[in-house]
Amino acid sequence: MRSRADDVRKRIANRRKGREKQVEPLHSRLINTDEEERYGFDQLPSYEIGPGEGNHPLFRKEVFLFKLLAAACLFLGLAILFRNETSSLDSARNFVKQSLDKDFQFAAVSDWYEGKFGKPLALFPVPNGESNKAEEENGLHYALPASGKILEDFEESGQRVMIETAKDASVEAMGEGMVRFVGEKEGFGKTVVIQHADKSESWYGNLSDISVNLYDFIEKGKQVGTVTNSDSSEKGSFYFAIKKDENFIDPIQVIQFE
CATH class of the missing domain: 1.20.5 (Single alpha-helices involved in coiled-coils or other helix-helix interfaces)
Structure with missing residues (x-):
């Protein structure tokens, strides 16, 4: 009990x-x-995440998947367009080629940036400013691409001059700028085109070898290639042209040759 x-x-x-x-x-x-x-006292905030609240506010899965699918469809569409040799698609292929070949004004953007914010532009290396200033005061704005004499005047083609040089001579950039073209040009052969800050372009054609790459930013006097040697003599030659506002101008007006 x-x-x-x-x-x-x-x-x-x-x-x-x-x-x-x-x-x-x-x-x-x-x-x-x-x-x-x-x-x-303030209440402590709660960091609990509910269902569907763990995604980044700037990331939407549906939009990302849509963009990925659209990019894949565009790629496949272009592949089919260029694989299909039907003549009815020539206009579409030409449009795509022209869009891809359209020049981007790198030097113009650099010039605009420097005008707004000053030098240097971090994306592009800038040469010694003091030496450039001294050269501008002396009137030496451009470098001579190569020592030689003119074999073909500007009046003969309306685009370029032909310069005879020594064999295997080096061809140098007349001024700093962005390489916007490397390859074959009709009437110029193997060519390098450099776009300068004032939106002008210098063309170096009939080259044997090319020493620069597309979109390189190069300084004045930088080697862009070598001349093509003549078969019958110990000489070489190259084409040189200057383009301003979509028109070619006589290089002799800018640079003094022999």
């Missing part, structure tokens, strides 16, 4: 302890709430 009464007392005591544990968190929260109201 006595042991049974002890068991009942233990059960009652255990129940009381359980109730106290359940009441303590609520009591502590009430005390913390009173402290917040008394001292003006």
Whole structure:
């Protein structure tokens, strides 16, 4: 009988302890709430992430997948367009080629940037400013591409002059600028075209070897290639042209040759 009464007392005591544990968190929260109201504490922010809230606010999965699908369709469409030799698609192919061949005015952008914000433009290396200033004061704006004499005047072609040089002579850039073309040009052969800050272009044609790459930013006097040697003599030659506002001008007006 006595042991049974002890068991009942233990059960009652255990129940009381359980109730106290359940009441303590609520009591502590009430005390913390009173402290917040008394001292003006802000509630701590919650960083819990609900379903669908874990994505970056600037990233939308649907838009990304759509762009990826559109790029794949465009690539496949162009591949089919150029693989198909149907004459009815010639106009579309020509349009794509002209769009891809359209020149970007790198030197013009560089010139605009320098006019707005000053030198240097971090994207393009800039040569020594002091030497450039001294050359401008002396009137030496351009470098001679190569020493030689003119074999063909500008009047003969309306585009270029032909300059005879020594065999294997180096052809150098007349001024700093961006290489915007490397390859074959009709009437010029193997050619390098450099776009300068004033939007003019210098063309160096009939080259044997080319020493620069497309979109290189090169300084004045930098070698762009070597001349093509003559089969019958120990001489070489190259074409040189200057283009300004979509028109070729006589290089003799800019640079003094022998």
